[in-house]
Amino acid sequence: MHQTSLNLEQLRQSLRSSQRPLADWQGGEMAVSAVPGAGKSHSLSVAAAIAIAHHGLHNQEKLLIVTYTRSAAAAIKGKVNQRLQALGLPSLGFAVQTLHGLALSIALRHPEISGLDPEQQTLVSPQRGHRLIKDAVEQWRRENPKTYQALVEAGNFDGETTETLRRQAVLSTEVLPELTKIVVAEAKSSGLSPQDVTDMGRIAPGSELLSMGAGLFKHYQALMAAKNWIDYNDMILAALRVLQDPHLCRQWQEQFFGVFEDEAQDSSPLQEKLLTKLAQNANGTIRLIRVGDPNQAINSSFTPADPVYFNQFCRRCQALGSFATMDQAGRSNLQVIAAANFLLEWVNQDWQTRFSGPKANTTLPFRPQAIRPVEPGDPQPNPPATDGGVEIHFPQDINQEVEQIRRRLVPLLLANPHHNAAILVRENRQGRFVADRLKDVEKDGGLKVLDVGDQDRNSRIPGEILSLLQFIDRPHSPDLLKATLTVLQERQLIPTQDLNALAAVPEQFLYPTPLMSPLSSLAVSAQGLCRSLLKARLELPAYQLIAFLGLALNYDSSDLATLQKLSERLQVQTQPERSLKNLLSALHTIANDEQFEAIASDSDEKYTRPGQITIITMHKAKGLDWDYVFLPFLHQDTLPGDLWVPKGGQFLGQFTLAEVARAQIRTVVHHRQQQKAGAIALPVTATAWQEARRLKEAEEYRLLYVAMTRAKRLLWLSAAQEGPFAWNQMQARQSPRLRAKEPSRALLALQKRFGS
Structure with a gap:
């Protein structure tokens, strides 16, 4: 016992002075604000090993360490194991999980309460162009024709048909889908329902926008339920439903001695609520350490994460005398x-x-x-x-x-x-x-030159090919034409221009009559590419269209390798009939399947090679x-x-x-x-x-x-x-x-x- 105490003190002394408050934690809530390069992961693993050894933790009462990516979880787990081995202790008494993995494990253990059933439900992460969001927008539009028409006629509106069609295209493909995505993400990450958002819209005059957002949110939720789909926020909400049961909540709380959270600046209110609930013991004491750096919060303008929440936690802990700043960093030179x-x-x-x-x-x-x-x-x-x-x-x-x-x-x-x-x-x-x-x-x-953006572009290939094939199948659709023009523009094959104006009336853009005003030079190049895609539909069998589209999009060797992988998967899934209809159905599933990965694989070591x-x-x-x-x-x-x-x-x-x-x-x-x-x-x-x-x-x-x-x-x-x-x-x-x-x-x- 004496030798163990000596080893623990040596391990503590190996930390910098600014890291030691983390290792000295005995319980309660604690906030640690760490600067870049301060060694968060290292000190977190040392503090975890000291807590496990000092309190004699085991697999029936363990320390829970939560982070936000699988790679970070694997790295911290390896470091804690190394510290325990150095102390001569077995690799017991702790668990490392991603936040969403933790929520899912709680929800799946009690499906009758959480409502999650992995055999019946599909996890999706809908973006603005997802079919689900498009359908929610369309349902809201039909239910609210007067509000929608008021949007169409906003500002200086002359009633001209082409302008009406252009505005309708903007609303249906850009404005309302983006509004839906943002309202859903912000509301659900804070545990708010469509009714809660509706109530917000009644707070003050001029807040009709939130009423509109609540309606879109309501249709989104209804469509998700009808399709048996869930998103990442649903996983956390499901876990919280389980923890609302006092008996089950106590069972989960008894498994954990305390909770360590890494990268806490990226937490949403819902995520903080889940971890706080799990960190509470029978007498109401919360054993929770949250480590983060609000100065490295770089996701708040496009995700619900907001450093204000971690800063609030820091202020609360500061008032309790349980706040520390890990401010020493050995990464960079003094300048x-x-x-x-x-x-x-x-x-x-x-x-x-x-x-x-x-x-x-x-x-x-x-x-x-x-x-x-x-x-x-x-x-x-x-x-x-x-x-x-x-x-x-x-x-x-x-x-x-x-x-x-x-x-x-x-x-x-x-x-x-x-x-x-x-x-x-x-x-x-x-x-x-x-x-x-x-x-x-x-x-x-x-x-060696590594362009990491190439891998990001490769991961979008299924969606790009799907957009072009859908246009080939239904060229009269303004939405599908615009989606194709967007792909061509993002691939820098056509100049940047107002795509809504081009896509408002597809027939006039693709095959204008002599009586129409001539297209601009920017539009002519876009028209030519779109016509070549339609020509290929007439001249090539369906199974050859994938390769043709890769050439049309000017894919490089890395892109083509990913396209070949995609093509091989499609061949398997469309047997025995490789019709365009079957191709579209299979590709639609793949494009929305987060398991499809580009040929190039990511690893941190790959980015930092000598x-x-x-x-x-x-x-x-x-x-x-x-x-x-x-x-x-x-x-x-x-x-x-x-x-x-x-x-x-x-x-x-x-x-x-x-x-x-x-x-x-x-x-x-x-x-x-x-x-x-x-x-x-x-x-x-x-x-x-x-x-x-x-x-x-x-x-x-x-x-x-x-x-x-x-x-x-x-x-x-x-x-x-x-x-x-x-x-x-x-x-x-x-x-x-x-x-x-x-x-x-x-x-x-x-x-x-x-x-x-």
């Missing part, structure tokens, strides 16, 4: 740390200056917590800086920008083959542009790090940029219905989470839109912070003086048209502070 800290302070100060006043939203983009270097003698010392550690450049144009990256990066990796590098971009189109211009690096320099240049989005880079990190294209219209109102939907106003609804729902949920008394002041449209814009801006700055803190030895930031008007308007294999671009204000501030 990178200084730059990241400066960005945090500058953004918060700028925010307070611009949004001051009694009615201002006082929530700052960043939690005020600086990164501190590690202490001397740390086993993971801060690495030495390469040259100055931080470099900032303003090349003439984006072509010169990539060339400067090549000239700086290639010699570094050739001289240091055991090091690695990454070029982090804001969107995949930028990544493709960089990859196209670095193709010869592999051949001439012997370095001697490799990884081109990856800033979002996907979270959790990874490289010796040399390059951040190009840091322009003001991108970082932070602004919320985009599609030109086709501007007849509704200079805002989007979905973002306004999101802001209104979050206002109500935040009010409830904070348990405030009194009536809720639901923001009107203009106020809600401004709040949505601030949410977007704050998250973009946090994304830049995450990208900067990926760097170990060198951080290279740049913004060319000339770039494309919009990256989605760049055509493949063509020199882009450039215009003057403003660098991000954050980059200018960094240049003033760290520039040579």
